[in-house]
Amino acid sequence: MAQNGNNRVGNNDNRILHNYFRSSSSYRVRIALNLKGLPYTYAAVHLNRNGGEQFQDPFKALNPQALVPVLSDGGLHISQSLAILEYLEEKYPEVPLLPKSIEDRAYVRQLGLAIACEIHPINNLRVLKYLTGPLGLPEEAKNQWTRHWINLGLEAIEAELARSPKRGRFCFGDTPTLADICLVPQMFNAARFGVDLSRYPTLSAIDAECNKLPAFQQAHPGKQVDSE
Amino acid sequence: MAQNGNNRVGNNDNRILHNYFRSSSSYRVRIALNLKGLPYTYAAVHLNRNGGEQFQDPFKALNPQALVPVLSDGGLHISQSLAILEYLEEKYPEVPLLPKSIEDRAYVRQLGLAIACEIHPINNLRVLKYLTGPLGLPEEAKNQWTRHWINLGLEAIEAELARSPKRGRFCFGDTPTLADICLVPQMFNAARFGVDLSRYPTLSAIDAECNKLPAFQQAHPGKQVDSE
Known part of the structure; x- marks a missing residue:
C-alpha cells in the first residue's frame, strides 16, 4: 500500500473507505472488506481534529449524517455500517458473512x-x-x-x-x-x-x-x- | 380478531408478535406484517407495568435482551426489529419491502x-x-x-x-x-x-x-x- 498524503493509504481509487481508526462501525467494515478480500483505499476522517472533519465538506456532502464510515464503491456512496455489510454481502457474495438458511x-x-x-x-x-x-x-x-x-x-x-x-x-x-x-x-x-x-x-x-x-x-x- | 385475555388478540397462534403499543420498533414490525398481509396474534408486553413485563419470564426466556419486539413465527423467535424485517422479506417476499437492485x-x-x-x-x-x-x-x-x-x-x-x-x-x-x-x-x-x-x-x-x-x-x- 502506498501513502498518498491527506491520510489516504492504498491504490484502489474505485473503492474508498472513509473512516476513523477507533470508530467501531468503521472497524466493522474494515473486517468485512478484509474477509471478502476486497482491496480499498483508506481515507481517514478525523473525528476530533479541526472541529471534527466529519462536519466539513467534502465529507458532509458524502453523508449529511456526518457519521463515519462511508464506503465509496464505483461511484456509489453508502453510509451506515450495517447497510454497507449487507451491500457487500449482496454485491460480493464470495466469502459469505451470513449463513444460508x-x-x-x-x-x-x-x-x-x-x-x-x-x-x-x-x-x-x-x-x-x-x-x-x-x-x-x-x-x-x-x-x-x-x-x-x-x-x-x-x-x-x-x-x-x-x-x-x-x-x-x-x-x-x-x-x-x-x-x-x-x-x-x-x-x-x-x-x-x-x-x-x-x-x-x-x-x-x-x-x-x-x-x-x-x-x-x-x-x-x-x-x-x-x-x- | 378475538380477545383471548392476557392482552392477546388474534387467532393466529403460529405467528405471535410480542410487543408494546408505543414502542417504535414494535410499530415497525406491525407495519411490515400488515403490508405483507401476514396475520398475527398480538401479545402485549407492558414495559411500565409490574416493574416491566419485559424483565420477567416468560418474555425474558424468549429474549435475554429484555427488549420488544419478538416475533414468534412457527416456533422461531426473532428479536431486533430490523432482523425481523429482513426475515419477513426473505421468508415472505411478496409485497417487497426492499427494491430490486x-x-x-x-x-x-x-x-x-x-x-x-x-x-x-x-x-x-x-x-x-x-x-x-x-x-x-x-x-x-x-x-x-x-x-x-x-x-x-x-x-x-x-x-x-x-x-x-x-x-x-x-x-x-x-x-x-x-x-x-x-x-x-x-x-x-x-x-x-x-x-x-x-x-x-x-x-x-x-x-x-x-x-x-x-x-x-x-x-x-x-x-x-x-x-x-
Whole structure:
C-alpha cells in the first residue's frame, strides 16, 4: 500500500473507505472488506481534529449524517455500517458473512443488531460529548454510563450465546459472520472503557478466535494509518 | 380478531408478535406484517407495568435482551426489529419491502438504519429512565435530550431525501419500503416529544402519504389493544 498524503493509504481509487481508526462501525467494515478480500483505499476522517472533519465538506456532502464510515464503491456512496455489510454481502457474495438458511440469517442479524442498535449508539463519541458538554456531567459519570450500557448489552448476548446450540468457534458455527464482525469492535471498545471482560467467557473466547484471523488483525484500530 | 385475555388478540397462534403499543420498533414490525398481509396474534408486553413485563419470564426466556419486539413465527423467535424485517422479506417476499437492485437496497437500508441506529436507541425508554434515575436529571433535561437527538437525526435525513432523485411518494419511489417503515414510527415519536415537524417538509409529506395506507393506519399505537 502506498501513502498518498491527506491520510489516504492504498491504490484502489474505485473503492474508498472513509473512516476513523477507533470508530467501531468503521472497524466493522474494515473486517468485512478484509474477509471478502476486497482491496480499498483508506481515507481517514478525523473525528476530533479541526472541529471534527466529519462536519466539513467534502465529507458532509458524502453523508449529511456526518457519521463515519462511508464506503465509496464505483461511484456509489453508502453510509451506515450495517447497510454497507449487507451491500457487500449482496454485491460480493464470495466469502459469505451470513449463513444460508433464512432462519439462521435472522439469528445472525439479530446478534449483530443487538450490538449495533443497543450498545454502540448510546456510547458513540457524539453522545459522550453531549454528556460532558451540555449536560455538564463529570468524566467519571460518562465512563459509568458507557460501562452500564456495554455491560447490559454484553450480558444479554453472553446469555444468548452461552445457551446457543448454533455456536461454534464463532458466534454462529465455525466461520465468521456479521455477528462476529459486530462483536469484535464492541469488545475492543469495552476494554478501552475498563469493562471487566472476564464476566463474558463465551464472548471472550469468540473474540480470541476472531483475532487469530488476519482479516480481523489487519482491521484493528492500532494498525490503521490514523491510529494515535 | 378475538380477545383471548392476557392482552392477546388474534387467532393466529403460529405467528405471535410480542410487543408494546408505543414502542417504535414494535410499530415497525406491525407495519411490515400488515403490508405483507401476514396475520398475527398480538401479545402485549407492558414495559411500565409490574416493574416491566419485559424483565420477567416468560418474555425474558424468549429474549435475554429484555427488549420488544419478538416475533414468534412457527416456533422461531426473532428479536431486533430490523432482523425481523429482513426475515419477513426473505421468508415472505411478496409485497417487497426492499427494491430490486443491490445499490437501491443499500440506499433504502441506509435510510432505515439512520433512524434505527442513530435516533431511536438514544431515546428509548430505558435510556430516558437512566437520565432521570441514576443521573438525576430533571424531566425537562430529558425532553431536551430527546428532541436534540431526534432533530439531529431528522435534519440529516431531511437533507438526504430533499436532494434525492429516487424519492417518490415515499422515501424511495412510489411504494413503501423499509425506510418508510422506520420513518413513520420515528415521526410519531418525535411529535410525542414536541418536536416541530414543520422543519421537515419532505419527511412530513412522506409520513402523510404512508398514513393514508391501511397497513400503516392499523399499526398505529393508538389502535392497539394495550393502547393507553
